[in-house]
Amino acid sequence: MDWDKLRIFHAVADAGSLTHAGDALHLSQSAVSRQIRALEEGLNATLFHRHARGLILTEQGELLFDATKAMNHRLEAAVARIRDSKEEVFGELRVTTTTAFGSMWLAPRLPKLYESYPDLRIDLMLEERVLDLPMREADVAIRMKEPSQADLIRKRLMDVHMRLYATPSYLEANGTPETLEDLSKFRLICQNTSAAQVSAGAALVRELLTYDVGSLLTVNNYFGVLQSVLSDLGIGVLPDYITQDFPQLTRVLPEVESKDIPVYLAYPEELRASKRIEAFRDFVTSELAAQRRSMAS
Numbered sequence: 001m002d003w004d005k006l007r008i009f010h011a012v013a014d015a016g017s018l019t020h021a022g023d024a025l026h027l028s029q030s031a032v033s034r035q036i037r038a039l040e041e042g043l044n045a046t047l048f049h050r051h052a053r054g055l056i057l058t059e060q061g062e063l064l065f066d067a068t069k070a071m072n073h074r075l076e077a078a079v080a081r082i083r084d085s086k087e088e089v090f091g092e093l094r095v096t097t098t099t100a101f102g103s104m105w106l107a108p109r110l111p112k113l114y115e116s117y118p119d120l121r122i123d124l125m126l127e128e129r130v131l132d133l134p135m136r137e138a139d140v141a142i143r144m145k146e147p148s149q150a151d152l153i154r155k156r157l158m159d160v161h162m163r164l165y166a167t168p169s170y171l172e173a174n175g176t177p178e179t180l181e182d183l184s185k186f187r188l189i190c191q192n193t194s195a196a197q198v199s200a201g202a203a204l205v206r207e208l209l210t211y212d213v214g215s216l217l218t219v220n221n222y223f224g225v226l227q228s229v230l231s232d233l234g235i236g237v238l239p240d241y242i243t244q245d246f247p248q249l250t251r252v253l254p255e256v257e258s259k260d261i262p263v264y265l266a267y268p269e270e271l272r273a274s275k276r277i278e279a280f281r282d283f284v285t286s287e288l289a290a291q292r293r294s295m296a297s
Contacts, residue, residue, distance in 0.1 A: 002038075002039070002042070005036075005039040006039075006064075006068055006071070007025075008027070008032055008036065009035075009047065009064065010065070010068040010069070011025050011032075012032060013047075013057055013061065013065040016055055018032045018033055018036070036048070043060070043064075045060040047060060047061035048061055070136070073136030073137075074136060077268075077271065089117040089119070089279045090120060091119075091120070091121065092121045092123055093121065093122055093123070093139050093276045093277070094123040094125065094139045094140075095122060095123065095138065095139065095140050095141070095280065096124075096131045096138040096140075096141045096142075097125075097126060098127075098128055098142075098143070099126045099127065099128065099221045099222070100222035100223060101142060101144070101239075101263075102124055102126040102142075103223045104222065104223060104239075104241075104242050105242070106142070106284075107124065108245060109287050110122060110124075112283070112287070113279075113280070116283070117279055120279070128197070129196075133149060133266060133267060134149055134150070134151050134152070134268055139267060139268075139274075139277065140265065140267040140271075140277055140280055141264075141265070141266050141267070142157070142264070142265050143264055143266065144261050144263055145198065146264050147266045149266075151268060151270075152266045152267065152268060152269065153267055153268075153272060154264050154266040155266075155281065155285075156262055157264065157284065158241075158263050158288055158292075159260040159262055160239050160241055160260075160263055161239070161258050161260065162200065162204050162238065162239055162240075162257065162261070163237070163240050163251055163258075164236070164237060164238075164251065164253050164256055165229060165235070165242075165243075165249040165250065165252060166235045166236065166249070166252050167229065167230065167232050167249065167250070169232050170229075170233075170234065170235075171250060173232070176252065177235070178253075180253065181211060183208065183211050183212070183214065183235075184211070184212040184213065185214050187213075187214060187216065187217060187235065188208060188213045188215070188216055188234060188236075188237070189218075189219065189225050189228045189233060189234045189235065189236040189237070190205045190208070190216075190219075190236065190237040191218060191225065192218040192220065193205050193209075195220045195221075196220075200258040200259045200261045201237065201258055201261070203259070204237060204256075204257070205237055208256075215234065217233060222238060222239060225238055226238060226246070230246070230249075235252050239261075241291070243295070244294055244295060267281075
């Protein structure tokens, strides 16, 4: 297989245009077109549907694009490992975690990481979907359960609990519940049990909804729940790691909490020697240790 033709095919499939791919590769449109035709002839397959608005991959093209994406990720990982030096931390680091943890805990702390490593470029991917680390969809992950994928190095960072919080102003205006039955006098803010979330959080919400809740507001992520609570809308079901950054929140019904939610940091075995991974792992570990000390004092 001609690697150069595959490289050109990957650029065209990614851009959806011969012209844009040519610009990225510093080749003329005609040169790109010739290479694609030659690749199609060699494979005896049509890789693109040609439309006036651009190119669309055929089924055979999709199969080849999946393969070139995997190859590209492997090459990027190899290049990153080669470039990582003992003295410097630089280059792109793709970090995936949940929307809640990434937006409410990790992102506010990233300035400290950039202060130490100004040449590091973070690509932060916040979603509930578990990305495939061995296939290099991301370099490192922080997940709310132990990763099940093979060939991963994993480190348990902490345990999280879902708890009930409200603002002092909301409690002053509406009173403070003393039992779960008292929720009939308050508005509960939580994720819908059908929304993507950790199972322990959904289980707590289902338990709370067995009581006669006075009013209900559901949001599809914890960041929205937090903003609603801060706006004095009600009592929210939130992860306990936010308490340091939002000390104005008051815990309600302190005997109520979810089961332990383990938090893991994981990355592919092949990136064991990466200085970028090491720097990020040490940074997260240090920040969590500082938070534990602050909460204990």
